[in-house]
Amino acid sequence: VSARIGGAAAWPLLAILAQAVAAEGPARDSLAERYAGVAGRIIGAELVQGRAHAMLQHLTDRIGPRLSGSAGAEAAVRWTRERLAQEGLTARLEPVKVPHWVRGVEEAELVAPNRHKLVVTALGGSIPTPEPGLSAEVVEVASFEELAALGPARVRGRIVLYNRAITASEGYGVAVVYRTRGAVEAARHGAVASLVRSLGTHALRAPHTGAMGYDDAVPRIPAAALTAEDADLIHRLLAAGENVRVQLRLGCRTLPDADSANVVADLPGREQPEEIVLIGAHLDSWDLGTGAIDDGAGVAVVMESLRLLKVLGLTPRRTIRGVLYMNEENGLRGGRAYAEAHGAELMRHVAAIESDGGGARPTGFAALTGPGGIEIVAEIASLLRSLGADGVSAGGSGGADISTLRPARVPLLGLQQDGKRYFDWHHTAADTLDKVDPLELAQNAAALAVMAYVLADMPEPLPRPGTAE
Amino acid sequence: VSARIGGAAAWPLLAILAQAVAAEGPARDSLAERYAGVAGRIIGAELVQGRAHAMLQHLTDRIGPRLSGSAGAEAAVRWTRERLAQEGLTARLEPVKVPHWVRGVEEAELVAPNRHKLVVTALGGSIPTPEPGLSAEVVEVASFEELAALGPARVRGRIVLYNRAITASEGYGVAVVYRTRGAVEAARHGAVASLVRSLGTHALRAPHTGAMGYDDAVPRIPAAALTAEDADLIHRLLAAGENVRVQLRLGCRTLPDADSANVVADLPGREQPEEIVLIGAHLDSWDLGTGAIDDGAGVAVVMESLRLLKVLGLTPRRTIRGVLYMNEENGLRGGRAYAEAHGAELMRHVAAIESDGGGARPTGFAALTGPGGIEIVAEIASLLRSLGADGVSAGGSGGADISTLRPARVPLLGLQQDGKRYFDWHHTAADTLDKVDPLELAQNAAALAVMAYVLADMPEPLPRPGTAE
Numbered sequence: 001v002s003a004r005i006g007g008a009a010a011w012p013l014l015a016i017l018a019q020a021v022a023a024e025g026p027a028r029d030s031l032a033e034r035y036a037g038v039a040g041r042i043i044g045a046e047l048v049q050g051r052a053h054a055m056l057q058h059l060t061d062r063i064g065p066r067l068s069g070s071a072g073a074e075a076a077v078r079w080t081r082e083r084l085a086q087e088g089l090t091a092r093l094e095p096v097k098v099p100h101w102v103r104g105v106e107e108a109e110l111v112a113p114n115r116h117k118l119v120v121t122a123l124g125g126s127i128p129t130p131e132p133g134l135s136a137e138v139v140e141v142a143s144f145e146e147l148a149a150l151g152p153a154r155v156r157g158r159i160v161l162y163n164r165a166i167t168a169s170e171g172y173g174v175a176v177v178y179r180t181r182g183a184v185e186a187a188r189h190g191a192v193a194s195l196v197r198s199l200g201t202h203a204l205r206a207p208h209t210g211a212m213g214y215d216d217a218v219p220r221i222p223a224a225a226l227t228a229e230d231a232d233l234i235h236r237l238l239a240a241g242e243n244v245r246v247q248l249r250l251g252c253r254t255l256p257d258a259d260s261a262n263v264v265a266d267l268p269g270r271e272q273p274e275e276i277v278l279i280g281a282h283l284d285s286w287d288l289g290t291g292a293i294d295d296g297a298g299v300a301v302v303m304e305s306l307r308l309l310k311v312l313g314l315t316p317r318r319t320i321r322g323v324l325y326m327n328e329e330n331g332l333r334g335g336r337a338y339a340e341a342h343g344a345e346l347m348r349h350v351a352a353i354e355s356d357g358g359g360a361r362p363t364g365f366a367a368l369t370g371p372g373g374i375e376i377v378a379e380i381a382s383l384l385r386s387l388g389a390d391g392v393s394a395g396g397s398g399g400a401d402i403s404t405l406r407p408a409r410v411p412l413l414g415l416q417q418d419g420k421r422y423f424d425w426h427h428t429a430a431d432t433l434d435k436v437d438p439l440e441l442a443q444n445a446a447a448l449a450v451m452a453y454v455l456a457d458m459p460e461p462l463p464r465p466g467t468a469e
Numbered sequence: 470v471s472a473r474i475g476g477a478a479a480w481p482l483l484a485i486l487a488q489a490v491a492a493e494g495p496a497r498d499s500l501a502e503r504y505a506g507v508a509g510r511i512i513g514a515e516l517v518q519g520r521a522h523a524m525l526q527h528l529t530d531r532i533g534p535r536l537s538g539s540a541g542a543e544a545a546v547r548w549t550r551e552r553l554a555q556e557g558l559t560a561r562l563e564p565v566k567v568p569h570w571v572r573g574v575e576e577a578e579l580v581a582p583n584r585h586k587l588v589v590t591a592l593g594g595s596i597p598t599p600e601p602g603l604s605a606e607v608v609e610v611a612s613f614e615e616l617a618a619l620g621p622a623r624v625r626g627r628i629v630l631y632n633r634a635i636t637a638s639e640g641y642g643v644a645v646v647y648r649t650r651g652a653v654e655a656a657r658h659g660a661v662a663s664l665v666r667s668l669g670t671h672a673l674r675a676p677h678t679g680a681m682g683y684d685d686a687v688p689r690i691p692a693a694a695l696t697a698e699d700a701d702l703i704h705r706l707l708a709a710g711e712n713v714r715v716q717l718r719l720g721c722r723t724l725p726d727a728d729s730a731n732v733v734a735d736l737p738g739r740e741q742p743e744e745i746v747l748i749g750a751h752l753d754s755w756d757l758g759t760g761a762i763d764d765g766a767g768v769a770v771v772m773e774s775l776r777l778l779k780v781l782g783l784t785p786r787r788t789i790r791g792v793l794y795m796n797e798e799n800g801l802r803g804g805r806a807y808a809e810a811h812g813a814e815l816m817r818h819v820a821a822i823e824s825d826g827g828g829a830r831p832t833g834f835a836a837l838t839g840p841g842g843i844e845i846v847a848e849i850a851s852l853l854r855s856l857g858a859d860g861v862s863a864g865g866s867g868g869a870d871i872s873t874l875r876p877a878r879v880p881l882l883g884l885q886q887d888g889k890r891y892f893d894w895h896h897t898a899a900d901t902l903d904k905v906d907p908l909e910l911a912q913n914a915a916a917l918a919v920m921a922y923v924l925a926d927m928p929e930p931l932p933r934p935g936t937a938e
Contacts, residue, residue, distance in 0.1 A: 057705065061583075061585075061702055061705055062582070062583050064583070064584075064586075113531070114530075114531050114532075114533070115533075116530075116533050116759075202673065203899065203903065204671065204673035204675050204893070204894070204897065204899040205675065205758070205897065205898040206673050206674065228903070229899065229901040232901075232902070232903050233530055233901070233902070236526065236530055237530065289674070290585075424673070425673070429588065430673040430674040430698065432674065432698040432701075432702070433701070433702070433705075434698055434701050
């Protein structure tokens with residue numbers, strides 16, 4: 001459930017808040033009043049002397065793609081640690097074993113009713129096809145229900161194409177299951193390979209990769225994403241009554257797990273350093289682009305928030321900890337490793353904030369807290385009104401990496417961005433630096449720094465959410 | 470010079486036209502009045518029973534890319550001829566010898582200051598690199614003047630990157646010379662290869678190919694287009710003072726000229742069949758996409774205009790001739806062959822109209838005529854006002870293929886389309902059927918059919934333009 005606060009729907013709740021403030025009388029020093037000066041310093045300093053974009057530029061232009069297990073991922077671990085150290089922050093590496101999947105050749109061709117090159121990319125985790133490729137008829141479905149209705153008689157020996165587009169009403173969340181679980185469901189009915197329409201919102205014949213999984217009880221079959229254009233082509237040919245046959249060749253493979261790390265850096269608190277506000281993003285990316293929006297932007301704003309508070313000499317009551325997670329994309333091993341390694345101190349994690357929605361202008365926060373917490377988050381976010389980052393919604397899990405803190409009942413916040421173009425570029429070769437505006441990235445760093453500072457400094461921590469259902 | 474008629478700027482000229490009509494008194498039966506009934510029949514029939522999109526679908530989905538000399542180009546020649554014959558039109562092939570360039574492997578990598586995959590595509594006509602590729606430092610320029618200022622000392626042995634974006638103010642026309650002539654100018658100063666920033670208006674890491682040429686007096690060097698993202702990357706690295714080195718491998722090559730053909734079909738006139746209104750488009754396309762907007766859409770509307778007039782039994786005074794030109798993209802051999810083969814009858818070509826601007830909604834016509842001709846075209850176009858296709862501008866050459874008729878002083882018209890997104894897809898793998906809206910394509914077919922019919926039927930032909938300067 002997501003009750004939006006900050007737009008038109010916010011008025012009733014804001015009215016309640018205003019009444020609450022009024023009830024306490026004029027003596028009450030609200031959070032917004034108390035931290036207005038600090039927020040102004042943070043925002044002003046970031047907009048004039050911010051380094052978020054310079055950090056993102058290094059991460060993308062100089063290091064490049066950072067898929068778990070790759071040389072780029074390891075270079076990113078080393079560089080972010082060194083860069084934080086340069087700012088006087090003590091950064092440490094916490095070990096994470098990660099999957100090591102590598103992309104190889106990827107080729108597809110329509111071979112009947114006519115010959116036509118198709119543009120595909122393997123999904124992360126897919127097994128390869130046999131060396132010369134495989135060739136089979138295509139059956140198209142828009143849901144698992146349609147697949148089940150066809151049954152083994154129509155699916156066995158064939159390639160299943162899940163042709164389900166992201167729509168404004170359904171979004172990525174509805175369609176993504178065909179990428180993650182498509183191969184398992186197709187194989188259950190005897191398919192020899194699984195294709196998914198690229199999960200994107202702007203088609204320029206670019207395929208969108210992403211994670212997929214297998215089930216030990218079901219045979220493993222190769223899985224790839226097809227461009228929207230090519231999915232449309234197959235749809236039209238099938239609609240015309242043709243038998244459509246595709247030749248698919250994937251050379252991807254999974255190597256033994258690799259050693260990698262989360263990068264963790266603390267800005268120690270001045271009164272209760274054992275209490276922690278975690279700010280996080282993920283350091284790994286897919287291999288096609290350079291991971292600027294996913295999630296280089298998040299990494300840059302986390303590092304920049306720490307640098308900025310440090311350079312401004314703003315030391316909050318509690319510790320602010322930056323965590324650059326490894327392997328969000330295809331395993332979530334970093335998120336799990338952190339929760340496990342820090343199990344004993346998770347009850348002293350008073351909040352966690354993740355940024356994993358790109359680098360477009362910040363719009364606010366989603367927050368999962370205990371009763372009364374959302375109103376506090378909204379009051380802090382009101383300091384970000386001039387940035388347009390004061391929208392607050394209740395619920396969510398903050399982000400995939402920090403969702404692993406949910407069992408420990410840590411309040412979880414997600415810094416949110418304008419997502420209108422995010423899925424144009426998501427998981428494609430076009431996820432590159434030019435998609436991030438320096439000013440908008442600075443606004444994100446400022447918003448994250450203000451929220452983290454106030455959460456770490458205010459007298460009482462946020463109410464913790466209840467146990468997960 | 471392009472004086473727009475039909476929008477705000479049209480009022481003075483429309484006022485003059487209105488006065489002219491008024492001066493002749495109520496007895497004058499204007500072209501618009503005379504042909505309103507016919508225009509209504511054509512437009513209504515096309516919007517209800519049009520086949521333009523079905524034809525385009527076959528050309529792109531079933532035949533696919535149609536680069537000169539390829540099997541696809543020959544299949545397109547055969548199919549369009551047969552399809553026109555099915556409609557009762559006699560279509561003939563007129564021979565054209567065409568260049569036969571084939572794309573091979575194309576790979577590029579940034580190798581200093583760091584390693585980074587780059588996305589390139591060879592320009593049509595380029596020679597290959599040596600087999601293992603070539604590696605050289607990159608110098609970036611935004612113009613031939615900047616290149617000349619660097620001179621051989623800075624250019625010799627290097628790769629020249631022309632990093633000039635299409636802008637709203639300059640457009641494709643200004644930037645395209647760096648694609649067509651870039652290799653020659655770079656080689657003149659000793660460069661070993663030429664890269665051009667992709668000529669596109671929406672970057673999704675897709676390279677835009679296109680024609681380039683050599684000069685016999687200058688060494689030939691390989692030439693490719695780089696994506697906008699990768700051109701930006703190199704720009705940033707050079708701006709940071711780095712030496713940038715690129716490894717480039719192109720396997721493209723030119724085979725002996727191939728036999729191909731223009732496809733020509735007549736709808737014979739009822740009174741002066743020896744006088745001809747030519748309607749044309751080009752049948753060849755680049756090889757990356759399926760040539761839906763460039764120029765499958767034009768081919769479909771030319772074929773559809775002929776079909777529609779035939780099925781409606783609308784036989785104008787003069788002959789309407791459809792010409793599907795071969796090899797507009799990389800040679801213009803079809804346009805030249807037609808002008809040569811028909812030299813004796815060009816004085817009886819009373820107008821030529823080309824459609825080569827995509828399949829988006831029609832906006833009107835550019836027209837190169839003699840004195841008074843533009844007003845006549847505007848009056849005919851006023852019949853297309855409900856389609857928004859009544860904008861008329863003076864000048865231009867109608868289109869590359871029919872520009873070869875300019876020396877014979879044939880009035881030249883270009884059917885124009887809304888071009889806002891044209892260069893998003895132009896010459897990329899994303900030039901596919903889904904980029905064309907069926908209704909908008911039907912509007913184009915109707916607009917072309919109405920203009921061609923009235924030009925072929927009105928008592929006096931358009932005034933011929935003067936000799937070219």
